[in-house]
């Protein structure tokens with residue numbers, strides 16, 4: 001299968017690429033970013049780096065013909081581009097909305113319309129969001145209200161896109177808590193983060209687990225249109241236990 005990973009230079013995307021390179025059923029990985037994406041430093045077992053192709057796009061509201069051609073015939077897209085709360089001060093509010101919401105909408109609209117070489121299965125499009133994002137635009141949270149409503153609006157727009165697509169695309173939203181790389185964190189950092197998480201009431205998921213869950217859904221199909229942190233932990237841990245082939249399916253919630 002051909003997988004597009006948008007935002008390929010990011011934290012989660014780097015782990016996604018690392019695992020995808022070791023996954024035999026993924027035969028082509030398009031790493032779509034605003035700059036070149038080299039193979040990850042640490043490769044997994046039986047990695048095949050020849051599957052990775054870096055595609056650079058300067059403006060995610062305007063796809064060149066060359067970029068469009070490289071995105072043709074995809075089976076699945078995992079969209080990781082967004083401005084996270086910790087980076088909000090680096091852009092204007094208008095830019096944060098465009099990057100976190102409008103880029104994804106333009107992305108799904110562009111990729112869905114490309115030729116797919118006779119493939120009849122719907123394109124699978126996964127939009128990564130956060131556990132606290134709010135879809136109901138009348139329910140503004142007290143903390144980070146504008147940001148959480150904007151991310152919720154993006155979720156709605158992506159899910160609605162599938163509803164009106166005549167079966168050409170299926171969409172899924174993943175709502176994770178804090179994503180951690182346990183290998184990179186010291187004991188003190190782990191304790192500090194656990195304290196912060198408990199203050200804001202956010203669950204956590206390790207980066208290898210969320211990447212495994214995203215790949216599972218991209219490869220095997222969507223369990224449901226919205227996956228919460230607990231769903232992602234269950235699916236990701238089952239896939240990691242099954243190994244790169246992912247032969248053992250994640251247990252269903254029923």
Ligand SMILES: NC(=O)c1ccc[n+]([C@@H]2O[C@H](COP(=O)([O-])OP(=O)(O)OC[C@H]3O[C@@H](n4cnc5c(N)ncnc54)[C@H](OP(=O)(O)O)[C@@H]3O)[C@@H](O)[C@H]2O)c1
Pocket residue numbers: 006007008009010011012013033034035060079080081082083084099128129130131176177178179180
């Ligand atoms: N990390 C967490 O704890 C966490 C928790 C909940 C939800 N999430 C969500 O999960 C997703 C992935 O998170 P992450 O931690 O992997 O994010 P990240 O490391 O910040 O990566 C974000 C990606 O977006 C790209 N990007 C940012 N501004 C851009 C622009 N103007 N044009 C094009 N690309 C741009 C970045 O490219 P550059 O590398 O070039 O900047 C990078 O590839 C996001 O939607 C995030 O909100 C993350």
